[in-house]
Amino acid sequence: MTPEDLKGKVQTVTGLVDPATLGPTLMHEHLFIDLNPxxxxxxxxxxxxxDAAIDLCNCFRAAYGQGHFTDNYRIDDFAVVKAEIEEMYRAGGRTVVDLTVGGLGPRPLLLRRMAEETQVALVMGCGHYVEEYQLAETAGMTVDQLAAQITGQILDGAWGTDVRAGIIGEIGCQSPWTDREKRVMDGAVEAMKATGAALNVHPGREATQPQEVADYVRARGGRMERLILSHIDRTIFDEDILFRLADTGCMIEYDLFGWETSYYWPNPGIDLPNDAVRVQWLRKLVERGHLDQILISHDICTKGRLERFGGHGFQHIFANVVPLLLRRDFDQAEVDRILVANPARLLTFH
Ligand SMILES: [Zn+2]
Structure with a gap:
């Protein structure tokens, strides 16, 4: 594959497709993952x-941080995930972006098999998560080597397979941002420029870190309209900080839909909003003219968020959040921009 072959197309795990075929899309999910440190x-x-198995008697405890259940942080059962993906299809979802990158246990061959056995298109991410999770190999890699690795994951195949990535990220950053994470970001920006792929970033949990990332990527020549800042719902609680970030032209992703408890285990200092409050933030962005910069998803990364373990599943946005948006001043054309047009534009190689 060459960058020229990719132009104007979307690269799924089963090959190149026309962006118009994608339909309603979840931009930040994990079909298979091991999020255990x-x-x-x-x-x-x-x-x-x-190491107790997650079931209906402990799923609330696990979600509310009453102990760490290693089983909750691991999603690896093909049949379970397939059933949940089929539920999503029945609710109206057609494409899912899996951002399980280096350090989180990417499973390219399982993703391809899922796409072949269901009617859902899957797009895979590439690159590396935050430093604690990064494979030992990134410690000694230069920016050029990281750029070549990420570019190769898009053009040739990722993680020892011939399954090609269709987007870069989620690239892991923390506050404070580590040198090793910055090197991975430098490599990701170079790969973005070389391939025309969009770049998804997992920012650190300080309100100003998304802006720090946006400024950093722009200074290195990355295109703002191709940059997606994930997890804004757990990061920014201040209008001025949010609007300043939106003014850079980057994509703003509210991707913890369905996470309805206020308890946020990665940082108990943060009070997580619920879906109703997420929708209020989306409306503020739309009123200020940022409709084309909004993306939404669930970021399913624990077992307890699957329906079979007491959670909402991949179907939630289509079954429940779309009706909520329509009850809260959004019209169908706006919903389609958020779930169809914006994802298709970002996933199209430029
Ligand atoms: Zn994620």
Whole structure:
């Protein structure tokens, strides 16, 4: 594959497609993932960490941070995920972007099999997550090597397979942002310029970090309208900070839809909003003229968020959030821009 072949197309795990075929799209999900910190991926678990299976008797505890359940942070059962993807299809979803990158246990061959066995198109991300999760190999890699690796994941195939990525990210950043994470970002921006792919970023959990990332990417020649800042619903709670970020022209992603508890285990200092409050923030952005910069998703990354373990599943946005948007001043044309037009534009190689 060459960058020329990709222009004007979307690259799914089963090949190139016309952007007009995508339909309603979830831009930030994880079909398969191991989100356990590397220290918890062993049998010798520290105090307070349980390897009990997630079920209906402990799913609330797991979601509310009553102990760390390693099983909750691992999604690896093909049949379970297939059933949930089929539920999503029945609710109206047609395309899913899986951003399980280096350090989170990417499964390119399982994604391809899922796309072949369902009617859902899948687009895979590439690159690396935050430093604690990054494979040992990134420690000694130069920016040029990282850029070549990420570019190769798009043009040739990722993680030892011939399955090609269709977007870069989620690229992991923290506050404070580490040198190693910045090197990965430098490589990602170079790969973005070389291939024409969009770049999705997992920013650190300080309100000003998305802006820091946007300024950094712009200074290196990355196109703002091709940059997606994820997880804004857990990061920015201030209008001025949000609108300043939106004024850069970057994409603003509210991607924790369905996470209805206020408890946010990655940082208990943050009070997570519920879906109603997320929709209020989206409306503020639309009223200020930022409709074409909005993306939404669930970022499913724990078992407890799947329907079979007491959660909302991949179907939630189509079954529940779209009706909520329509009850809260959005019209169908606006919903289609957010769920169809904006994703298709971002996933099209430029
Ligand atoms: Zn994610």
């Amino acid at each position: 590397p220290a918890f991926r062993c049998s010798d678990l520290p105090e307070g960490v349980s």
